[in-house]
Each structure stands twice: as structure tokens, then as C-alpha cells.
Amino acid sequence: MNQTPVFVDTSAWICFFARKGFPEIKTALSALLDENRVAVAGPVVIELIQGCRSLREKMDVEDCLQGLRWLQVTDNHWSLAANLAFALRRKGVTVSAMDALIATITIDYTCLLLHRDHDYGFITEHCPDLKHYPL
Numbered sequence: 001m002n003q004t005p006v007f008v009d010t011s012a013w014i015c016f017f018a019r020k021g022f023p024e025i026k027t028a029l030s031a032l033l034d035e036n037r038v039a040v041a042g043p044v045v046i047e048l049i050q051g052c053r054s055l056r057e058k059m060d061v062e063d064c065l066q067g068l069r070w071l072q073v074t075d076n077h078w079s080l081a082a083n084l085a086f087a088l089r090r091k092g093v094t095v096s097a098m099d100a101l102i103a104t105i106t107i108d109y110t111c112l113l114l115h116r117d118h119d120y121g122f123i124t125e126h127c128p129d130l131k132h133y134p135l
Contacts, residue, residue, distance in 0.1 A: 005039045005069055006032050006133050007106045009115035010047040017061065024135050025116060032114070032133075039069040041105055043098055071109050073101070080104045084127065091126055095119045103130050 008016075008029060015022035016029045032038050045065060052058040081101040088095055099119045106113045107129045113120060114133040124130045 003035075003037065005109065005111045006037050006114050007039045007041070007071065007102070007109070007111040008032075008044070009102055009113060009117060009120070010044050010051075011116040012114045013044070013048055013061075014051070015116055017057075017064075022116075025114075028114065028133065028135055033064075036069075039071050039109065039111055040065055041071040041073055041102075043073065043101055047098070071105055071111075073105060077101060077104050077108060080108070084123070088123065088126055093122045093126060095123055099123065103127065106130060 012025050012029060015025040029038070048061050048065075049058060052061055078101065081097065081104040084104055085095060085097060085100040088100070096119065099117065100123070102113070103120065103123050105111075107127070112131050112133040114135075120130065120132065124132065
């Protein structure tokens, strides 16, 4: 069984917590949680908590995130993300600063990335070290 950690992007978590739809994400993320392979980092947690519509929803999200593998974001990650975004922009590809940061963290910690965000496909075209979790 593969034990590579999987960094879960906000886009995948949103699908996971949605009441309806996204069965492929829900199935994959449930299995990864059972296998203790899910990794999170501060920037994703901020986005998730910010998007909660109620205290109950916030508590549910926090409960789900308890005990997951926590990836520390370092000063070097911020610098690498800035350079990645700059290099992509020079090639005509504009991605959000957060996506560049998440890609950088994923690569540095040798994780796979579970997401539902087309920008990561653009990043991978120019940065093949970014590996995606297959759905």
C-alpha cells in the first residue's frame, strides 16, 4: 500500500464537506483519512475556517482536521512560491499566490496533491515536480 502523504487543497476539502455531489473526492479523501495519509498546512486551514457559514460547521471542520499531519510553512516556502509564481508569469501563466505556495509545500514535503483546481494543471506543465493524487 502506498504511504505517500497527500496534501489536500482547499478545493478538495470544499468538495468533501459539500452536502451533495463530488463522490470521487469524498471517496478518495475518506480512504486517505482512514489510512492516515492526509496532510494539511496553515494556509489551507485558514481558507477552510474562513469559508465556514456557522459555528457548527466550523467545529465540524476543526474536528475533521484534528490529528492530521501538519506541514510547517517556512520562510523558504514563501520565497520559493514567489519565485515559482514569477517564473510562471514570465511564461504567460498566472496563478494565485496561495496556489503557488501550496504547490511549493507539496513539492518540498514530497507529497501528492489532492485538489479540484485547474490552476495546478498549469503549474505542473511548467513544474513537473508537482505530483497529483490520481482520481
